[in-house]
Amino acid sequence: MPAARRFVTAAAAAVATRALQRAGTRLPAPITEALARTNHRGEPVTLAEGPVVALGAALAAAAFAAPRRTAVAAAVAGLGSAVVGAYDDIVGARPEQRADKGFRGHLLALREGRVSAGAVKVAGVGVSALVAGTVLGASERRGPLGAAVDTALAATVIAGAANVVNLFDLRPGRALKVSLLAAAPLLGPGRDGSAVVASAVTGAAVAALPDDLGERSMLGDAGANALGALLGVAAAARLGRPGRALTAAGLIGLMAASERVSFTAVIARTPALNTIDLWGRRPAAPAPAAETATETAAETATETAAEIAAPAPTPAPAAAPTPTPAAAPAPAVLPARGTAAETAAPAAMAAAGSPGNEPAAEAPAADSSAAEVTAAPTSPRTGEPGPGAGGR
Numbered sequence: 001m002p003a004a005r006r007f008v009t010a011a012a013a014a015v016a017t018r019a020l021q022r023a024g025t026r027l028p029a030p031i032t033e034a035l036a037r038t039n040h041r042g043e044p045v046t047l048a049e050g051p052v053v054a055l056g057a058a059l060a061a062a063a064f065a066a067p068r069r070t071a072v073a074a075a076v077a078g079l080g081s082a083v084v085g086a087y088d089d090i091v092g093a094r095p096e097q098r099a100d101k102g103f104r105g106h107l108l109a110l111r112e113g114r115v116s117a118g119a120v121k122v123a124g125v126g127v128s129a130l131v132a133g134t135v136l137g138a139s140e141r142r143g144p145l146g147a148a149v150d151t152a153l154a155a156t157v158i159a160g161a162a163n164v165v166n167l168f169d170l171r172p173g174r175a176l177k178v179s180l181l182a183a184a185p186l187l188g189p190g191r192d193g194s195a196v197v198a199s200a201v202t203g204a205a206v207a208a209l210p211d212d213l214g215e216r217s218m219l220g221d222a223g224a225n226a227l228g229a230l231l232g233v234a235a236a237a238r239l240g241r242p243g244r245a246l247t248a249a250g251l252i253g254l255m256a257a258s259e260r261v262s263f264t265a266v267i268a269r270t271p272a273l274n275t276i277d278l279w280g281r282r283p284a285a286p287a288p289a290a291e292t293a294t295e296t297a298a299e300t301a302t303e304t305a306a307e308i309a310a311p312a313p314t315p316a317p318a319a320a321p322t323p324t325p326a327a328a329p330a331p332a333v334l335p336a337r338g339t340a341a342e343t344a345a346p347a348a349m350a351a352a353g354s355p356g357n358e359p360a361a362e363a364p365a366a367d368s369s370a371a372e373v374t375a376a377p378t379s380p381r382t383g384e385p386g387p388g389a390g391g392r
Contacts, residue, residue, distance in 0.1 A: 006199040009064040013203030017056030024048040050223030054082030057204035070193030073132035077229040080128025085221035092117035129158035153244035158232030160251030165228030173213040194238035
């Protein structure tokens with residue numbers, strides 16, 4: 001395939017995408033409202049990017065790809081995936097549909113007697129992929145069994161690519177970057193039309209990237225499924241039976257992994273992938289003032305708790321008060337048991353502050369507080385400060 005043809009295809013896809021983007025700003029109010037969404041910053045975005053990219057890429061591929069079977073397969077897979085993806089974007093946003101996510105959610109909805117918008121999308125992508133796979137192998141001379149195997153593998157590659165690209169549409173620009181990276185190895189020359197289809201994907205993705213990274217619009221299922229399906233057509237047209245089988249297995253593995261592993265977490269932990277993912281994106285939004293105040297209060301409370309829990313320095317033992325002559329006890333003369341002196345002895349000892357006896361009068365409040373601070377109770381089992389010491 002001449003390089004000029006690929007360049008013209010990419011340019012045509014980019015020009016068509018930009019023209020459709022401008023036309024999308026003049027859509028009727030009901031359509032604009034149906035495509036309006038609010039992103040993670042609380043800012044308005046539109047899903048119009050998806051149909052725009054799908055049309056720009058699919059029409060350019062259908063116009064310039066050769067042989068014609070590749071052009072027809074691209075039109076069927078790209079536009080078919082875009083239509084059912086747009087249905088899921090609009091109907092799937094309804095409150096009763098929001099829980100029906102992933103294959104498990106679609107199956108649970110079917111068991112409850114409901115057909116989720118996602119199930120409609122999966123079925124529609126599968127049917128369009130099967131038709132496209134049949135078209136790709138229409139002119140090849142094989143036996144019935146070989147034709148069935150090749151068609152099934154091509155359909156699996158197309159449907160799998162459509163779904164996998166959609167799995168990456170979770171951050172601004174990510175699905176478009178994945179599409180560009182996947183299209184790069186398919187841009188090499190060949191006579192199967194795959195390079196032209198990949199060029200159409202490249203041109204449309206480049207044209208849509210600024211608005212997507214600027215968080216003014218987003219692909220949604222319509223755009224992500226369409227770009228993935230077109231890449232699947234290019235791969236199926238380029239690869240033979242072994243290559244289709246390996247690609248189909250890899251795509252199925254990614255879809256299975258997505259049910260258990262977060263691709264976003266994997267990208268964040270991989271420096272090279274994280275760098276590519278963050279390229280061109282707007283900086284993260286600063287934390288709201290209320291959230292910042294809450295974090296500051298939490299930090300202050302933590303520091304205060306640490307200060308309270310820290311063991312207080314042990315005060316130096318106070319010097320024993322010098323007894324005054326009036327409080328000094330008289331020389332002890334042990335009285336005989338049962339005498340009047342024995343009855344008067346406890347009162348004299350209480351007046352002198354003798355330990356082991358309760359005071360005759362209640363101690364002042366200040367003395368009681370000082371005693372509590374100086375001698376914090378300890379837990380009888382662990383030896384840790386008890387409830388009164390501020391550690392628990």
